[in-house]
Amino acid sequence: MAWTRKFLRVDLTNGTCKAEPLNMQWAQEYLGQRGLATKYFVEEVDPKVDPLAPENKLIMTTGPLTGTPVSTGGRYSVVTKGALTGAIACSNSGGYFGAELKFAGWDMIIFEGKSPKPVYLSIEDDKAELLDASHLWGKTVFQTEETIKKTHQDPQIRVSSIGRSGENGVMFACIVNDLHRAAGRSGVGTVMGSKNLKAVAVRGKNGSGGSVKDPKAFMAATQAAKKVLADNAVTGQGLPTYGTQVLMNVINEMGALPTRNHRDVQFEDARKISGEAMHEKRPTDGKTHLVTNAACFGCTIACGRISRIDETHFSVVNKPEYWGASGGLEYEAAWALGAANGVGDLEALQYVNVLCNEDGFDPITFGATVAAAMELYDLGILTKEQIGMEAPFGSAKALVELAQMTAQGIGFGKELGLGSARLCAKYGRPELSMGVKKQEFPAYDSRGIQGMGLGYATSNRGACHLRAYTVASEVLGIPVKTDPLVTEGKADLVKAFQDATSVFDSAGVCAFTTFAWSLADLQPQLDAACEGGWTMEKLALLGERIWNMERLFNNAAGFTAKDDDLPPRLKTEPAKTGPAKGLVNGIDKMRPEYYTARGWTPEGVPTKETLARLGL
Amino acid sequence: MQKSLHMDANKCTGCLQCEMACSYENYGVFNISKSRIKVFNFEHEGRKVPYTCTQCAEAWCMNACPVDAIRIDAGTGAKVVHEDVCVGCKVCTIACPFGTVNYVADSGKVQKCDLCGGDPACASACPTGAITYVDADWTGLDKMRQWAGKTDTQPRAAA
Numbered sequence: 001m002a003w004t005r006k007f008l009r010v011d012l013t014n015g016t017c018k019a020e021p022l023n024m025q026w027a028q029e030y031l032g033q034r035g036l037a038t039k040y041f042v043e044e045v046d047p048k049v050d051p052l053a054p055e056n057k058l059i060m061t062t063g064p065l066t067g068t069p070v071s072t073g074g075r076y077s078v079v080t081k082g083a084l085t086g087a088i089a090c091s092n093s094g095g096y097f098g099a100e101l102k103f104a105g106w107d108m109i110i111f112e113g114k115s116p117k118p119v120y121l122s123i124e125d126d127k128a129e130l131l132d133a134s135h136l137w138g139k140t141v142f143q144t145e146e147t148i149k150k151t152h153q154d155p156q157i158r159v160s161s162i163g164r165s166g167e168n169g170v171m172f173a174c175i176v177n178d179l180h181r182a183a184g185r186s187g188v189g190t191v192m193g194s195k196n197l198k199a200v201a202v203r204g205k206n207g208s209g210g211s212v213k214d215p216k217a218f219m220a221a222t223q224a225a226k227k228v229l230a231d232n233a234v235t236g237q238g239l240p241t242y243g244t245q246v247l248m249n250v251i252n253e254m255g256a257l258p259t260r261n262h263r264d265v266q267f268e269d270a271r272k273i274s275g276e277a278m279h280e281k282r283p284t285d286g287k288t289h290l291v292t293n294a295a296c297f298g299c300t301i302a303c304g305r306i307s308r309i310d311e312t313h314f315s316v317v318n319k320p321e322y323w324g325a326s327g328g329l330e331y332e333a334a335w336a337l338g339a340a341n342g343v344g345d346l347e348a349l350q351y352v353n354v355l356c357n358e359d360g361f362d363p364i365t366f367g368a369t370v371a372a373a374m375e376l377y378d379l380g381i382l383t384k385e386q387i388g389m390e391a392p393f394g395s396a397k398a399l400v401e402l403a404q405m406t407a408q409g410i411g412f413g414k415e416l417g418l419g420s421a422r423l424c425a426k427y428g429r430p431e432l433s434m435g436v437k438k439q440e441f442p443a444y445d446s447r448g449i450q451g452m453g454l455g456y457a458t459s460n461r462g463a464c465h466l467r468a469y470t471v472a473s474e475v476l477g478i479p480v481k482t483d484p485l486v487t488e489g490k491a492d493l494v495k496a497f498q499d500a501t502s503v504f505d506s507a508g509v510c511a512f513t514t515f516a517w518s519l520a521d522l523q524p525q526l527d528a529a530c531e532g533g534w535t536m537e538k539l540a541l542l543g544e545r546i547w548n549m550e551r552l553f554n555n556a557a558g559f560t561a562k563d564d565d566l567p568p569r570l571k572t573e574p575a576k577t578g579p580a581k582g583l584v585n586g587i588d589k590m591r592p593e594y595y596t597a598r599g600w601t602p603e604g605v606p607t608k609e610t611l612a613r614l615g616l
Numbered sequence: 617m618q619k620s621l622h623m624d625a626n627k628c629t630g631c632l633q634c635e636m637a638c639s640y641e642n643y644g645v646f647n648i649s650k651s652r653i654k655v656f657n658f659e660h661e662g663r664k665v666p667y668t669c670t671q672c673a674e675a676w677c678m679n680a681c682p683v684d685a686i687r688i689d690a691g692t693g694a695k696v697v698h699e700d701v702c703v704g705c706k707v708c709t710i711a712c713p714f715g716t717v718n719y720v721a722d723s724g725k726v727q728k729c730d731l732c733g734g735d736p737a738c739a740s741a742c743p744t745g746a747i748t749y750v751d752a753d754w755t756g757l758d759k760m761r762q763w764a765g766k767t768d769t770q771p772r773a774a775a
Contacts, residue, residue: 068646069636069741096632103647156649179659207639207647215644226743291662295629298636300743302629306662325662 002064002212002529003027004107008128010121012195013054013113017121017128022107028532029615033063034090035506035546037079037108041088042549044110047556051081051187052169052194054114060101060160060200061109063508064530067102067297068212069219071226072510074099074297076183081557083187083194084171084365084419085437085462088553091174091188092466092505093160094296094304095181100158103204115196120148120161123202133198137167140358141176148201161199162189163360168409169193170417172365180327180357181296186439186461187419189360218528225521226300232516234476239303239512240293244331245275247443247471254475254484255578256448257335258441260342260393261371262434262567265445265575269344273334277346278305284312289346291325301512305329307350315351315400328353332465335443336367341374341399348396352403359407365419368440370402372420372432373412381427387412431568437462437559446570446587448580449474451482451490454590457564458494460550466511468497478515485579487586491593499543506546545614548598548606552616561604564591618693620752621729621736623666627746630655630664637741641732652718652729653738653747666747668738669716669729671695677728680711686728693752694731702726 005022023040030036037059049055058080065073076098082089101109104125111121118133136144145159158178166173166189173189174182183189212218229235238246251257252270259267271277278290287308294304308325309316316322328350337349356363376382377391384390388411391398405413415423421438424430434441439462446453451470459467470493474484482493500519504511507526519539527534570585595602599610606616635651643650653668675695678686685701686708688694697717702725708717709726717728729736731749739749750757 069633069640071743099648103649205647205649207645207649212646215640219640230743293629294662294664295631297632299629299631300633302631302744304629308662324660326660 002531003032004102004105006106007108007110008106008123009110009112010128010130011113012111012115012119012130012197015115015119015130017130019126029542030546031064031503031506031542032107033061033066033075033077033506033508034079034092035502035542037061037077038088038090038546038550038553040108040110041079042553045081047553048558049081051083051086051191054195056081056191056194058111058188058191058195058197059108060111062098062102062107063506065525066508067099067207068222068508068529069298070222070509070525070529071229071300072296072298072513073508074299075508075510076101077505078175078183078188080188080191082439082461083173083190085186085439086557087186087437087461087559088550089186089188089461090505091183091185092511093175093177093181093183094299094510095158095178096297097158097160097177097181097202098508099297100202100204103207104202105204105206109200111195111197114194118196118198120199120201121197122152123200123204125204125206136198138164140164141360142179142358144199145179148199152201152203154203157201157203159199159201161360162192163358164407164409165359165361165417166190166193168417170361170406170409171419171422172362172417174356174360174362176357176360182357182360182362184362185364185464212529213531214528218525221524221528225517225525228521229300229513229516234478234515235301235512236516239301239515242275242279243293243303243305245278245305245329245334247331248274248334249276250475251444253578254448255575255580256445256484257339258434258443258445259339261340261368261375261432262441262445262569263375264577265448265580266577267339267342267344270339272344273329273338273346273349275331278307278329282310284310289350294327296510299510301510303512309350309354310347313347313351314397315348322351322354326354327357332443333363333367336364336440337399338367339443340367340371342393343396343399344394345396348400352399355403355407361406364442365440366403366406366416368434369416369418369420369423370399372424372434373402373416374398375432376424376427376429379429381429434567434569435463436566437563439463444471445575445580446566446585447575447583448578449484450487450586450590451484451493453566453570453585453587454490454494454594455497457566457587457591458498458594460547460554467501468494469501469511469514470494470497472497472515476515479518485583487590490590491597494594495597498547499540502543502546503539506542541614545616548610548614548616551606555605561591561602564604618752619734619749620671620755621668621731621739622748622750622755622758624746624748624758625663625665627744628655628664628666629744629746630657631743633741633743634666634738634747637737641737650720652727666738667714667716669695670714671729671731676711676713677708677717680707682707689730689733692731692734695728696730697726697728699723699725
């Protein structure tokens with residue numbers, strides 16, 4: 001159904017909802033989802049705005065392929081100025097919510113202002129209204145979704161909401177949809193909470209807002225592309241069987257599994273928290289941790305994990321509400337909650353992961369913040385009294401208690417809610433925060449995978465693996481194998497991944513398709529669905545245009561080349577073990593090469609020629 | 617040969633490609649609310665179950681219809697709703713023990729699976745083989761084989 005050609009503007013201050021036509025000129029230049037919503041955002045919002053001020057806006061947005069039979073065509077994104085980072089944020093989520101929004105007839109929703117009291121947005125096809133959410137405030141994501149479905153007597157409503165974290169000002173709050181899919185990073189849920197917006201509930205029976213340009217060609221193109229996914233070893237076998245957790249042992253072997261706040265690059269208990277371990281029968285109950293795999297809307301890969309926590313595990317004793325099947329563990333969460341803290345207890349990690357879903361906070365930033373706190377404790381800078389417990393590296397008990405405190409917004413949980421950058425700064429050791437632009441690293445140590453260091457440093461939303469997943473090339477050999485231990489050629493590699501990913505993120509499909517699909521696989525699907533002649537050339541330029549647009553916003557917000565850097569640990573403390581032993585990350589060598597490749601000045605500013613070439 | 621839709625819920629991932637294929641085949645739109653096959657998600661059990669009409673041999677919906685709007689397709693054996701005859705009385709929805717005949721407010725008629733004339737779009741669209749279109753006489757074969765596989769065939773110790 002490509003674009004529905006209309007979006008909803010919700011003025012939270014005045015309590016109004018109104019339909020506006022989509023700017024189709026911009027749709028031709030920015031496609032949809034990440035690109036198009038960011039275009040609206042940068043046109044409407046002052047880059048200097050305080051992320052938590054009413055003047056910040058928050059956009060929930062679909063792509064032209066969202067809600068179609070394209071494989072993985074169920075994605076939606078949240079675009080705003082991130083609470084955690086102060087940079088442009090775009091967090092992408094699967095599940096069913098995005099497709100439902102499209103079926104209701106909306107390409108996106110722009111939220112502006114701040115509601116005087118807690119509200120939720122209810123959408124049933126063309127009808128949209130803000131409803132009182134005072135009875136939902138203080139409730140978890142799980143309770144909110146259940147209550148809304150009961151209130152409206154419709155189990156098929158799809159809900160995106162914040163938990164208590166988003167209400168309590170946890171700086172890395174998520175927006176969670178369909179119980180366990182999340183627009184996870186950069187504190188987009190914190191922004192939602194600051195607007196007194198608890199949830200968005202959507203029911204779409206229209207499915208008629210716009211139409212695919214050439215249905216016959218479109219169905220043929222989607223069929224061919226699905227076959228490419230099914231025939232690929234990663235998307236056809238690895239991901240359905242082990243999920244993203246297929247990576248735990250692989251990355252550990254590479255010597256690129258950040259461990260104990262990046263002190264080490266290999267974790268002695270990696271196997272215990274791996275995808276393989278999730279398939280093994282537990283001695284306690286004879287059951288496997290993993291119950292099944294699961295797909296998001298339209299996805300023919302089905303990498304999602306659904307697991308069940310051991311009922312006898314200390315974290316859930318006498319808590320039957322946690323004994324059912326629930327989402328997780330995915331690799332990033334398993335790493336951040338596990339290896340990053342030296343915790344090798346799979347059941348504890350899944351319990352904490354469920355808390356992250358239940359109250360809506362990002363397990364990557366949370367886990368990495370606990371890691372920073374554990375290092376501060378190890379160094380004697382934080383005491384048992386301050387934290388409220390002993391918190392050595394490796395303590396599953398501390399991890400579990402700290403997660404509960406963060407979810408509830410009590411005790412030391414309030415300080416963890418700051419994220420590692422603000423926490424470490426507060427205690428006088430800012431260099432111990434492992435991240436870029438106040439956002440924590442994901443699960444790849446850039447001493448062992450050099451390109452990821454450049455990707456982290458230059459990511460427009462702060463440290464992130466989903467802007468330039470050079471792991472594909474440096475580890476898996478997709479599309480070509482590059483040496484993970486060298487810096488040569490990584491500037492061009494990172495740029496190519498950044499630009500291509502911008503296109504996929506703007507189309508309405510999942511980044512994981514790129515293990516099997518190149519732009520050449522996406523192009524015929526887009527071209528059959530969307531008017532405008534979507535050639536490879538047009539797409540390549542589109543990706544680069546989006547990247548530079550985001551960069552211009554960040555530069556105007558006050559970011560400079562100094563912010564495109566890694567913490568000193570990764571530049572001065574060599575990896576102690578594994579294939580990367582003795583190496584640090586070569587960011588200072590790669591950065592200038594990257595600026596040149598991008599057509600930017602040595603200060604990281606796009607030149608006039610570059611902007612003219614991209615039509616910016 | 618008569619064929620049946622066969623559902624193996626263990627293989628279902630909940631992607632809803634079947635629901636999109638059904639709505640596209642029957643209404644020319646991607647709109648899962650119009651789908652005649654539904655996937656139900658039992659969250660806390662980690663189970664997703666596709667479900668639609670089984671085309672009962674003794675079809676109570678057909679027997680209950682007061683205006684003879686549900687008739688057997690000679691080619692497929694499907695019980696097919698003839699919309700031009702249906703008066704939307706909903707008696708068939710009460711008669712069906714499985715709830716797989718549904719009223720559609722937009723049209724004022726009921727809808728149910730008609731096997732797409734012998735080439736069910738849901739089965740073609742299913743990426744995991746959870747929905748297949750098989751020889752009706754062999755319905756259940758997979759399950760039978762599964763249980764047969766558990767039979768103890770170790771050689772007996774000599775008496």
